[in-house]
Amino acid sequence: MTNVGKLDFENPLNIPELVEPTVGPDGTKHFTLTMQTGTTEFLPGKKAETWGVNGSYLGPTVRVSRGDKVALDVVNNLPETSTLHWHGMKLPAVMDGGPHQMIEAGETWTPHWTIDQPSATTWYHPHLHGNTAQHVYRGLAGMFIIEDEDSKKLPSDYGVNDIPLIVQDKLFTSDGKLSENDDTTFGLLGDEILVNGTHDPFLKVTENQVRFRLLNGSNARAYNFGFADDRSFKLVANDAGLLQAPVTMDRFLLSPGERAEIVVEFEPGEETILHSYSSGAGIENGEFDLLKIVAADQLTESTPIAGQLSSVAPIEAPEGATVREFKMTMESMINDKKMDMYRIDEVVPAGTKEIWIINNFGWSHNFHIHNAAFRVLDVNDKQPAEYERGRKDTVYIPNGSTVRLAVEFGDYPDPNTPLMYHCHLLKHEDDGMMGQFLLVEPGTESQIPMELPKGGSEYQEHEQH
Template sequence: MKSYHRLIFLLGLLLIFGVAGCSSEETVTNVGKLEFEQALKIPELLEPTIESDGTKHFTLAMKPGTTEFLPGKETDTWGINGSYLGPTIRVSRGDKVSFDVANQLGETSTLHWHGMMLPPAMDGGPHQMIEDGETWSPHWTIDQPSATTWYHPHLHGKTAQHVYRGLAGMFIIDDEDSEKLPSNYGVDDIPLIVQDKLFTSDGQFSEDDDTPYGTLGDEILVNGTYDPFLEVTASQVRFRLLNGSNARAYNFGFTDGRSFQLVANDAGLLNEPVTLDRFMLSPGERAEIVVEFEPGEETVLRSYSGGAGIQSGEFDLLKVVAASELTESSPISEQLSSVPPIEVPEDAKVRQFKLTMENEINDKLMDMYRIDEVVPAGAKEIWEIHNFGPEHNFHIHDAAFRVLDINDKEPNDYERGRKDTVFVPAGAKVRLAVEFGNHTDLNYPLMYHCHLLKHEDEGMMGQFLLVEPGTESQVPTELPKDDTEHQHNEH
């Protein structure tokens, strides 16, 4: 029987990659088509109000609008405090923060803090729905190492649509370690939110998702800018790269072949910089790189084709032009993060997760009431992700992890730091050393899921509770269905 299932699996992969690999998608490119005429937009750095107890309070409003991406064409979009994307939030470890998140969209949504360690009730996942006209007011204390995190909707069944329309923004956490790197926002510390889009002839977003992965666009926006260029004025620039796309992966490099220093992954700084000339980010992943420039030189940040599926296509992303005079930057420290790598005890619990072609995890689709796993707060465990389907990736809420191995081999250099999202190739086994948050909650579950948003929406997601250690066996496996706090979003 196992041989039969294996044969069916292999035939399925051939079918999927035969379609994806032979389609025009593999050759989609914008190389040679751009003029690099639009100055890169830098998202506003949102200033908080300071409350009497020192809490930094931020106000966000999700609302519809229109945005001109293509010259002379207005696109219907959604944004946060604007018509497209949202402002950058920047805080420091130890800060107390609070938010008023107003929903002015005309329909229900949520706002999830991707990569944040926080109480589950403040997570902004499927259980913290914000009805139209209502305001959600989460609050917590920032208690994690410096990192480039982000925020986006997480409404079950509609996450892909809401993110694609423009609801996303960066959330930067600073600490003493991060001060060793360029940190002047918008000058030598530049956010780059990379997204692919399909446009209709009249300039509207097409939400066509007829690939196995969801929408794969043929045009690129960086910070909501089409055809962008950036003039840099410092000899070293820190780029914070976020793959904010629904499905496409990017293989980043520069057209002149220059190398650069990778200094951070999703969940924080590396212990020491790594010299690279290429690296890949799947949807939801982030990386920070420091690039050196000489006066007057130019280069283009490009995504190189990595094959079929979500890595198909080749795209110019951003032209970078160095000013004729550059401010001299301090050398990068050889010791970046003081946080030790995540290690698990010898007797660590091992959990196994099977990803399928049907967008299931462990042969189950997402159920808003079912609790799939119960995890002791603060635990360090090994999670094994077995992919029996096409390309996926895997994100865990309220956790950071270290990739132990991929198909029993060490991960790529760019995948070895603290992370919260990992690419899982077709047919691969990925093992993670996972460190969970310390906040317990018996009422609000956290999520683990594929961050290819079509897959997530179709049910490739599970739920876990963080509980007091030693109480795992006492926890019910379902949430009460008559609890109005846990509304089921039918789709």
């Protein structure tokens, strides 16, 4: 599959709007996100039935600062149950938006918490067990940006020199509708690319340095990002926050759910194409042109990016930290078990740091942990690739690999509400490649039952998944 040489780059890149909050008397920022159906014209003259948030496809960008109190009215105007999960966020488990926080059709869910983590490009998407792939593919996703004093040292003028890029592959039928055929090992793989919901896109930049926030929002496809002219750029952030210092590179791989921030320099009048190169990494990525970028004839100059970026120390597990091992297999199981909504697989002290070892014995997968950030310690006993050494919450696990993580968990104990760890190839997740853990008060781990009560459960009707 490739689109190289087939695009004209005719369509201006859509920049998702910033959703404006109302501010309550106590300073809480209130946002409204409405999940809804609609139609979208991705291909000229052809309309597709889609889902979106506050619109027909994808959703607006939520932008907040560390220390903000936030509340979100999540309105479900879809014809069926869904959820909205805050991927990469540290917050109380009941506010996570995972499979236990379902929003029935016609209902509104109002999670609220205080933003207490370093600056990061996080995102939101559905997490309904058994239906996540379908709901994300139809268009329910958007960015959730956290700022702090460190991040404001980088280009931060949203839509001008701070550009979100949500990259997704799609399969279209002959009449321009979305095909939902996911009959492959990894899930749905499309032969057309959308960036922020725009097909065949171009972007005109007006500054000599531009920060791109890249999100792999695809169900299954990985992207090996680079530029068609092989220009180098500075990687400044991974999933869960800024790097200690910028790293100059010309390629990096993102599997589904992963994010990265890069700063790219431009000369007046030049053009380049953001490209995905074939990587041979063992996960489907192919060769694709993604976005044509055209620099204006006159560019605003900005201060070069150099020196320390983050004031947050790297994640280090203490001596004697708890070690947990997980086995991923081609049967979409973790530790030889499929997901069970009522089974607790692990109990973790809140606020702790642990070592998690992920062993992959079949196909290629990746691994995401809710309410946590981690540092990749090693891959098959070797240093991780340079682009994987910062704060992360999702990591690619090649077939036959062992990956060790130093994991830093959120400090929100709740003995009753589980959080998830899972493969973020969405078909694998829906097929049961997911486990549940509780964050509890340190010292109470042995008192916690390993099953949830079934009577009267709000999610009992979804047991078949």
